[in-house]
Amino acid sequence: QAYLSLLDHPSYAAGAVRAIWAELGGSILGKDRQGSVPSSAKLLARAYSPDLVEIIRDINKYSNNTMARQLFLSIGAKYRTPADADDSMAAQRAIRSWLARKGITATQLVMENGSGLSRAERVSVREMSKILQTAWKSPYAAEFISSLPLTAMDGTMRKRLRRTPMEGQGHIKTGTLNNVRAISGFSRDKNGDYWAVVAILNDPKPWGASAVLDQVLLDVYKNPRTK
Structure with a gap:
């Protein structure tokens, strides 16, 4: 399979909203534009993400790079500090800190986009083995292994x-x-x-x-x- 994006992100998002709204029987007459949510905006609907176990299962079972990237950036967004240049840098710092607490130095590990779909990313066999051994002893081992x-x-x-x-x-x-x-x-x-x-x-x-x-x-x- 091959995937090709024909639209930039704003155009794709706007097109998706218009298409879904039309399927529901509505119509949008205004033009597409980017802007900040006004303080007076009224919440009409809320969507909830699947739980983390389900997300990781989809990522691992089917090697979903897009979802892996989003999870990586979500970690960065949660733990970002003023010292971090962006969510990606924050995620790298947070993950390395987590590894250090587990006693894993991972000097050969290079993270770039979080999915592995990168020419820059690296990890050694020994480091990956250490991560797996640590995961085996984790209280979440069953959920991780089954994913x-x-x-x-x-x-x-x-x-x-x-x-x-x-x-x-x-x-x-x-x-x-x-x-x-x-x-x-x-x-x-x-x-x-x-x-x-x-x-x-x-x-x-x-x-x-x-x-x-x-x-x-x-x-x-x-x-x-x-x-």
């Missing part, structure tokens, strides 16, 4: 590892750029033990990379460490 795609069953992993021992045995988030393929999440071995698994493949021509990464999960399943 990740289930191997061979749903989300971005629904077509991978079918008819293998890994069916339903891993909760794995995928990552894809033109020259990057990655997996990260939790996988169960044949003894029933869970592992934090992270693998990142960087190559100018990463064709066949998904098969390589799938093999990593199969190897973890078939060859668990002997206790």
